[in-house]
Amino acid sequence: MESLVTLGLSTLSLFGFYALLALGMGLVFGQLGVVNVAHGEFVMVGAYAMYAFDAVPFPLRVLVAVVLGVALSLLTERAILRKLYVRGMLATLLAMWGLAIVLRQLAEAVFGATPRSVASPVQGSVEVLGVQYPAYRLVVALVSLAVVAVALIVVYRTSLGLKLRASIDNRDMAAVLGIPPRLMIAGTFAVGTTLAVLAGALQSPVLGLTPGLGVAFLAPAFFAVLVVRPGSLAGPVMGALVVALLSSLLRRYLTETVADLFFFAALVVLIAVRPAGLSWRLPRWSSTRSKQPA
Amino acid sequence: MVVHTFEAAGVIRRRRLAVAGASALLLALSACGGSVGGGDSAEGGDEQGPVKIGMLAPITGPAAPEGIALQRGFDLAIEHINDAGGVFGQPVEVVFIDDQADPATATQAAQRLVQQEDVDYIFGTITDDTTIAAANVAEQAGVPMSQAIATALDFCSPHFWPFGETPTQLLTDLVPRMVEEFGPNVALVGNDYVFPRTYHEVSRQLIEEAGGTVVAEEYAPLGTSDWQPVINRLGSAAPDWILSAVVGGDAVSFVQQADQFGLLENRGLTGVSVDQQFYPALGALLDGRNQVVRYSDQLPGDVNEQFVADYRAAYGTEDPIPGVAGNAYDGMRFIAEAFEQAGSTDADAVSAEIAELEFEGLGGEMTFDPDNHVALAPMYLTRIDGGAYAIEEELGVISDDQVKDCG
Structure with a gap:
C-alpha cells in the first residue's frame, strides 16, 4: 500500500511537470507545425530567471519568469520563425536547434558553468495516506495541473479556443472567416513556450541549475506529443500521463540505467505500432473499426 | 550543359579525393616526423626553443x-x-x-x-x-x-x-571516520559511468574493512534530474550515512531532493557531491560535513x-x-x-x-x-564551514598500491 502511494505521488509530480511541457509543445506543433527542439531550453530560461531575480518573492518571481517567457517567445517567433514557415518543418527545426545552442551558451556566459540552485518557498513535508512527501512537490504538481486545466478549458470552452482550433484545423478557411492567422500563430507560440518557461520556474527548487539542464526534458515532452493523435490539444496531456506513469513504473522496479533503456525502447515501439498516435476516446476506436472492410 | 557540369563535378570530386589521399599521407608522415623531430630537438642542448x-x-x-x-x-x-x-x-x-x-x-x-x-x-x-x-x-x-x-x-x-x-587517496581516511561518527550502514550512490563505479568499488572494500555494511548501491545516468526513485530506495535501506559520487548539475539536484525528501535528516553525507564546486549551489546543506581533499583554499x-x-x-x-x-x-x-x-x-x-x-x-x-x-x-581532512573547507587534520601522503603497467 505504502509503495503504491509513493508510486502514485511520484507519478503525480512527474505528470504535473510533463503535462505543462507536453501541452506547450503540442500547441506549437499543432498550430505552427514546428518541432520545438528548444523547448527544454525554455525550461532552463524559466529556472535561471528564478535564480537571477532571487530578491523577488517566489510567486511574484514566477510571474516575472512568465513575462520574460512571453517576451522571449514573441521575439523568437518574430525574428526567427516568421521567415521560415514557408521553408517547411526542417528549416524551423534547424532554426530552433540553433536557438537552443544560443540559449545554452548565453546562460553559460551570463551565469557561468557552476551549478546553481533556487531555494524552495515551501519547506517540510506532508503526510499523504501514511507517506511523507515534500510539500513543495505536491503544491507544484497541483498548480501545474490547474494551469493545464485552465488552458484546456480555454481551448475547448471559449470563443478564443474555438478560433484557435479552427486555425489549427484549416488556417486558410479560418483566415477567410476573419481569424487573423498571424496573430493566432504568434499567440500560440508565445503561450506554448511560455508554458515551458513556467514549468522551469516551478521546478527550479528541485533542480540543479546548469546551462544544459533543459536537454533532458525534450525527450519526455516530445514522446508525450508523439504517442497521441497529431494535432490534438488535449492529447499531449494524456501523453504526459502515459510517459510519467511509464517512467515511474519502470524506475520503481528497475535500476535507473536499465529503466531509461526500457523507457525509450517502449516509446519507440509504441510509436512504431501506432504511428498515428493512440486514441483515447472509445467512439473513435469503434468508428475506426467499423470503417474497416469486412 | 548539364553533361558539362556533371563532368566538372566529377573532376572536382576526383581532385578532392586526391587531395584527401595526399593529406592523409602527409598526416601519416608528419606523425612519424613528429617523434623523430622531438628526438632531434633534444640534441640541441643549450639552444632550446620555448616550451x-x-x-x-x-x-x-x-x-x-x-x-x-x-x-x-x-x-x-x-x-x-x-x-x-x-x-x-x-x-x-x-x-x-x-x-x-x-x-x-x-x-x-x-x-x-x-x-x-x-x-x-x-x-x-x-x-x-x-x-x-x-x-x-x-x-x-x-x-x-x-x-x-x-x-x-x-x-x-x-x-x-x-x-x-585516486579514489583510494580520497577514501582511505574518510570512510573509517564516517563509520565511527555516523554508524556502519552505508548507502552508495553515483552517476552511471566509470569513475563513480570504481570509486564505489574502493569504498565498498574500505567500508567492509572498517566493519561497516553497504546497505544500498544506486546509479543513475548523467543528466538525471528526477531522483525520487533512487532517494526512495536509499531511504528504505535506512543507512547511517550516504557516500555520493553524483557529479555535475546532478549532484545539486540529488542533494537538494534528498534534503526535501528528508533523506539527509540526522544522516551523514560525503563524497564527490560535497566538493568545492557544488558549494555555491548547496551552501547550508553542506555546512558541517567532512571531506578529504588534496587542495583547499x-x-x-x-x-x-x-x-x-x-x-x-x-x-x-x-x-x-x-x-x-x-x-x-x-x-x-x-x-x-x-x-x-x-x-x-x-x-x-x-x-x-x-x-x-x-x-x-x-x-x-x-x-x-x-x-x-x-x-x-599530503591529503587533508576538512570540515565545511560557511563556504570554507577548513583544514581539520593533515592526513599525510596516502599511497595507492594499484598495479598499473606504465612501462
Missing part, C-alpha cells in the same frame, strides 16, 4: 564547471611561470583547445596538438574517457601528458603522469595565499576554489620544473625528471610513484 604546452579542457558541455576550473588553475600557473622568467629563459607557449567532454573531439584535438602544433606536453582533460582518448594519441606520438582531476583512469604509459587524486602558507589572492582577483569569485584548479596549478608548475631540470624537451628526459622530482606544491611536497604513476602529496 609549448597543448591544453585540453571541456569549457563547454556537461563537464564545463570542472573544465573551467581546470583552465583557470592552469592559466594562473602559466602566468606565474612566465612572470618568473619562463622555462629555458623563455615564456612558455600554450595552445588551448576545448574538447567539450567528447572523446571524438578530444582525439582530434590531441592529433592537432601533436601533428600541427608540435607541442612538447599535453595537459588535460576532465572526464576519464576523453583523457584516455587524448592520452592514446599522445602516447603514439611520444608526447608526455598529464591530467589534474580526481580519477579512476585505467590507463598508463611511460609518459603519462596524472595529477588527479584554506591551506596555510604564502604560496597558497598568493594563489588564492590571484585566483580571486583574476576571476572575480569568492566561491570556494575547486580542488581541480589547485591540482592544475601545482601540476603545471611541477611540469615546468621538470622541463627546466631536464634541460630539454625530450620526452624521455622530461619523464625521467618527473619520476624523480620532489616539488613543493600548495599543500606540501608532491612526487610520483615511479611504478604506477600515482601522484603523491
